[in-house]
Amino acid sequence: MKRLILIVTLFAAMTVQAQENTFWKKVDHFLTKQANVDTTFIYHPRTGLSLGLFSTGQKAGFHVDVGFDLKDDDDTISGVTKYSLSENLCTKVGLEVGYGNVILGYGVEVGHRSAYKKRALALNILGRSWGVRFNYFKINNSFTSSIELRTEGNGYYWYDEWNPVELAQLRSFSIDGYYVFNNKRFAYPAAYKVGLVQRRTAGSWMLAARYMQGSLYNSPEAALDSYNLIDCFSTLQASIGGGYSVNFVLWHKDPTGERDQGLRNITLNLTAMPVITLFNYLKTTVYEFDEEYIYYSEKVSKVLCRPVPNFVGCAALGFTWNRFFLSTQFSYNRFYFRSRDAFATNVFDYSEYDVDNVSVNGTFHDWTLKGLLVYKF
Secondary structure, eight states: OHHHHHHHHHHHHHHHHHHHHHHHHHHHHHHHOOOOOOTTTEEOOOOOEEEEEEEEEEEEEEEEEEEEEEEOSSOEEEEEEEEEEEOOOEEEEEEEEEETTEEEEEEEEOSSOSSEEEEEEEEEEEOSSEEEEEEEEEEEEOOEEEEEEEETTOOEEEEEEEOOSSOEEEEEEEEEEEEESSTTTOOGGGGTSTTOEEOSOEEEEEEEEEEEEEEEEOOHHHHTTSOOSOOEEEEEEEEEEEEEEEEEEEEEOOOOTTTTOSEEEEEEEEEEEEEEEEEEEEEEEEEEEOTTOOEEEEEEEEEEEOOEEEEEEEEEEEEEETTEEEEEEEEEEEEEEEEOSOOOOOOGGGTTSEEEEEEEEEEEEEEEEEEEEEEEO
16 A cells, blocks of 8 residues: 555656646747748847846826816806826836746836836737737826816906825836737847847838726825816727838848857837727716815716727837847837716816816827846856
């Protein structure tokens, strides 16, 4: 019986070990699989672990205009409340660890704090044929709120603006995917990461998809300092589109020897991706206060907005020198949402009027300039 138990135990251990080896072999094969490419256009060096340092400058913003009419028995007043959070240039430094097509990065803000508690996390799978990028960042920063009221004759009625002491919070999570049609001659990631080298100038049409969640959260305490009809906004967008990307090879020299000595490649990438946001969801929140200005509840409206055109674009300049890779990258995103529906509104400050014709027009945007230095082991 003891021998039987020992044999079963050894067999189970060997089976688990074999399964683990099979699993990790499959993972390693996925990460390190050599590309089936036209080698006159693309060079695929030996895959290895890489460690990178990066520094970024970033600006992000969330701007919303809420239009409305105030009506009573005698008059109609048209108005708009504007609500926005936009940071000064935010600088971060961070680390990137890569192996094959997979890159994990984490950055923190340094220097003068243009946004409080700012963090950024990214996971990129950048392949020759397809790729996926996950990005998350959060900003706690001051915001601006204003209101403008006009009579029917468009005569000036009233305007005021506030900068509450309480901070608002801007959060963004996005997933970007791409597919390259001319993937045997065009290496899209060549200017963005170590591991693929473009030997000759080439380009390709690409498919692009993007899922994005962006939100602007305003606290009840901050809402008391303004006359906003709507206090918090959150947008969820799913987009699909396509565009063109090209790698201009400004300099290339094939490697000689195991250490790949000297300057071997300079590649400039330009990419433009117009997309159509097919699923455009907007959630708004209104805080409710009692007569003593004490917050007690909130009202939420959920609206599916019309499809709108949006834009994703990027550019990069990459240098390969020995085992070092240096890249300067720029990315730009702009996403709109707009709707004209029955939103819940804050009528506490406008109780003598009927609020009608409420419309929401907003923009979420960000741009990033990144410098990256990578060493390949």
